[in-house]
Amino acid sequence: MPEAIVKTRNLTYEYIRRDAEGNPEGVTTAVDHLSLDIAPGAFVAIVGRNGSGKSTFARHLNALLVPEESAVWINGMDTREEEKHLDIRMTAGMVFQNPDNQIIGQVVEEDIAFGPENMGVPTEEIRLRVDEALQLLKLEKKRLDSPNRLSGGQKQRVSIAGVLAMRPRCIVLDEPTAMLDPQGRAEVIRTAHRLNRKEGITVILITHHMEEAVDADHIIVLDKGKIAMQGSPREVFARVEELRALRLSVPQVTYLAYLLRRKGLALPDAILTVEELVEALTV
Amino acid sequence: MQLILDHVSHIYDAHTPHARGALRDVSLQIGEGSFIGLIGHTGSGKSTLIQHLNGLLKPTEGSVYADGKDIADHEYDRRRLRGKVGLVFQYPEHQLFEADVFKDVCFGPKNLGLPEKEVELRAYEALMQVGLEQEVYNQSPFDLSGGQKRRVAIAGVLAMQPEVLILDEPTAGLDPGGSREILSLIASLQKERGMTVLLVSHSMEDVAAYADRIIVMNEGSVFMDGTPAEVFAQADALREIGLNVPAATEVCRRLYEAGLRVRPDVTTAEEACEEILCCFSR
Amino acid sequence: MRGISIGQYYQADSPLHVLDPRVKLLCTLAYIIILFFADNPFAYALAAGFAFAMVFISTVPLRLILRGMRGVLFLALVTVLFNLFLTPGEELLSFWIFTVTREGAEMAAMMALRLFLLVLASSVMTLTTTPNKLTDALERGMRPLRVFRVPVHEIAMMMSIALRFIPILSEETEKIRKAQMARGAAFDEGNVLKRAKSLIPLLVPLFVSSFRRASDLALAMEARCYHGGKGRTRLHPLRYEARDVIAYLIFAAFLAGMIVLIRVF
Structure with missing residues (x-):
């Protein structure tokens, strides 16, 4: 197995809760001794309820948060070494939840160029990268538009393009669909899969919509900063009761199959699509 | 409260080059005590529609009547109307502003000009109804979790004791657990208080589970209006405008087409489960 | 905020759009400065002619620009009124406590025109430059x-x-x-x-x-x-091209024209 692109050992992040007057009330452990390895080229979904620590975890992958005692390595680089931060951010790009709060440029292509500009990439090379990103994200026609005129899904594609222009090996998407409508959500998830498949970019998708994790290679369910379960989608989706207890849900068809199984119908484990269920019931 | 939309059209920026139609000749009756789901794409006119119901927007053409009175009339008291037709917008962050939760919930009834005692009583009652613990009442609304903020926002409107409660995607941004809680809260409020609820949602499954009437909007017009079973029976028409039916409906429909004796118009997983079991036990 | 065109970029493909922003910024500044020296109808005619020529070249619809200037028109009106009634000089007409003088009328007309051209020029710049x-x-x-x-x-x-x-x-x-x-x-x-x-x-x-x-x-x-x-x-480093030099030359010619007109009349 090639060296992990993301590797964490006992990653722990604690912060002090304060009351209204600013007096410390207690310590919250957002990430709790998390150890995991993500192989290059994988599509990993990290799911968990709000407050499960998934976003805090994501921020460690981009050296936006740096652990004190435990460690995170991105492509072998230790995020505790400050002089590597730029390299780390070029290796693991990050897309955030609210598209409006991460687009800096007032024209689509100028925004996409922002990362490479900061990296000091020569102008001709920036042009090349921007064009490539526009093409990969199917945004050529929106090149000169103001981001304010785009739909939510398109804005998130601009955000992804902006990260892509930095030529990262890994993209971390931190709840990229939370503010989008179903079309926008589908658009973003499709895009993430395409980049993973065609460009071989490692994708780490953070979400609380289990439906979006159906096509991932591997799902990690976080709760209270710890791994509550992990495995292939089928393995995870088979545990309907546990997921509901973790304030998550399964797609309705999976839930229906689960209900039928519980009533004694002989069905395979963890049905993920309507087609599968119909086929299982008609043969 | 009976709300009637009579051939309502709305054009944004009318008389300018930016003019764009948002509602086209919409006629609807929103009656007493029902749970209505309003679905449609972004830009289908849903938001424009709900803002007509409490007079935040005025129709470019046509009229909106509340209990028989035209709400666009000059002497009509639209502020009182907003107390009767409560509208909770999508993001609680857009309305929370007071130093503590209790004061924030008082804002609505206070604006209705009620005496202080009554205002506080209503606020207290509303906070109880949305299931917030007492210790939250004097906390800053900005320190709450997403689900709690949503509850405070709903309480802020409930405290005006509306007869119609409109909620614009109240589960946006919540995790599935939080969504389930908010939806069942709304359903129980509707039953207990006998309110009419209008729920704007993108989730067919949610709407199917709670609504007894569904209005589908498309390109500014009412595309369908009926019970969940009636609406979701027209899966092909819905697909044409890019909407889906609940997965449970889809499964039963396909089984029906494959010759199994299941009703194709079920709308929830529980119903589908029963139908399929029934069919297999025969 | 809709309808305010100052600062709102208008997407088009005109010669003005492709100019180096430094050219536009500098020339607009110089234009505004020279406007304050203009003191006769001929100079104003040239300045106005130049501004409208720029509007024409920019391909931005004039109506759009004018609509964006509505807010400024109010300011212009106030200035005009002040000048109209408060400038001492040869009396033209008078009613109640108001007196309009010849100097006042001239001043008011000039101020109105100056403000109008100033805003028009800045609008053209912001409309053609992201x-x-x-x-x-x-x-x-x-x-x-x-x-x-x-x-x-x-x-x-x-x-x-x-x-x-x-x-x-x-x-x-x-x-x-x-x-x-x-x-x-x-x-x-x-x-x-x-x-x-x-x-x-x-x-x-x-x-x-x-x-x-x-x-x-x-x-x-x-x-x-x-x-x-x-x-x-x-991505878009600023580099002067031949067209920018030409633009500077054209503007210099305009400036020279203005100076001549200001000096002669």
Whole structure:
């Protein structure tokens, strides 16, 4: 197995809760001794309820948060070494939840160029990268538009393009669909899969919509900063009761199959699509 | 409260080059005590529609009547109307502003000009109804979790004791657990208080589970209006405008087409489960 | 915010659009300065002719520009009235306590024209230049100030971010306004004090949201390797081309014309 692109050992992040007057009330452990390895080229979904620590975890992958005692390595680089931060951010790009709060440029292509500009990439090379990103994200026609005129899904594609222009090996998407409508959500998830498949970019998708994790290679369910379960989608989706207890849900068809199984119908484990269920019931 | 939309059209920026139609000749009756789901794409006119119901927007053409009175009339008291037709917008962050939760919930009834005692009583009652613990009442609304903020926002409107409660995607941004809680809260409020609820949602499954009437909007017009079973029976028409039916409906429909004796118009997983079991036990 | 065209870029493919923003910035500045020296109808005619020629070349519909200037027209009207009634000189007509003098009328006409042309010229500049390019031009233009430790890059970056967020925040303000109106708030009732107080439910959510946006944005910029202006390259670096030189020459000719007209008459 090639060296992990993301590797964490006992990653722990604690912060002090304060009351209204600013007096410390207690310590919250957002990430709790998390150890995991993500192989290059994988599509990993990290799911968990709000407050499960998934976003805090994501921020460690981009050296936006740096652990004190435990460690995170991105492509072998230790995020505790400050002089590597730029390299780390070029290796693991990050897309955030609210598209409006991460687009800096007032024209689509100028925004996409922002990362490479900061990296000091020569102008001709920036042009090349921007064009490539526009093409990969199917945004050529929106090149000169103001981001304010785009739909939510398109804005998130601009955000992804902006990260892509930095030529990262890994993209971390931190709840990229939370503010989008179903079309926008589908658009973003499709895009993430395409980049993973065609460009071989490692994708780490953070979400609380289990439906979006159906096509991932591997799902990690976080709760209270710890791994509550992990495995292939089928393995995870088979545990309907546990997921509901973790304030998550399964797609309705999976839930229906689960209900039928519980009533004694002989069905395979963890049905993920309507087609599968119909086929299982008609043969 | 009976709300009637009579051939309502709305054009944004009318008389300018930016003019764009948002509602086209919409006629609807929103009656007493029902749970209505309003679905449609972004830009289908849903938001424009709900803002007509409490007079935040005025129709470019046509009229909106509340209990028989035209709400666009000059002497009509639209502020009182907003107390009767409560509208909770999508993001609680857009309305929370007071130093503590209790004061924030008082804002609505206070604006209705009620005496202080009554205002506080209503606020207290509303906070109880949305299931917030007492210790939250004097906390800053900005320190709450997403689900709690949503509850405070709903309480802020409930405290005006509306007869119609409109909620614009109240589960946006919540995790599935939080969504389930908010939806069942709304359903129980509707039953207990006998309110009419209008729920704007993108989730067919949610709407199917709670609504007894569904209005589908498309390109500014009412595309369908009926019970969940009636609406979701027209899966092909819905697909044409890019909407889906609940997965449970889809499964039963396909089984029906494959010759199994299941009703194709079920709308929830529980119903589908029963139908399929029934069919297999025969 | 809709309908205000100052600062709102108008996408088109005109010779003015492709000019180096420094050319446009410098020439607009020079144009405004020379306007203040213009003191006769001939000079104004030339200045107006030049401005309208630029509007024509820019392909931006004149109606759009004029609509964006409505706010300024009010200001112009006030100025005109002041000049019309308060300038002493040869009396033209008089009623009640008002007296219009010949000098006053001339002054008023000139002021109105001056203000109009000033705003027209600035509008043409902002309509044909993306705010990003404009801030670029400012950054370059102010570069000498770096000697005095003026954070030129940071100022330009702040301006550009402010411009990007103006439409977002104005949309958000509208949403907050509606959310509060749905709770019975009224923003247009009562005396000044009451009105000011009624803005609190609007301003608090707006501030909270702006702070949140600011911290989100800072994080996003950091994640995209932003570390100040040092070592930054640009997708669109500013480089003078032949057309920019030609533009400077044309403008110089106009300036010369203006100077002649101002001197001769």
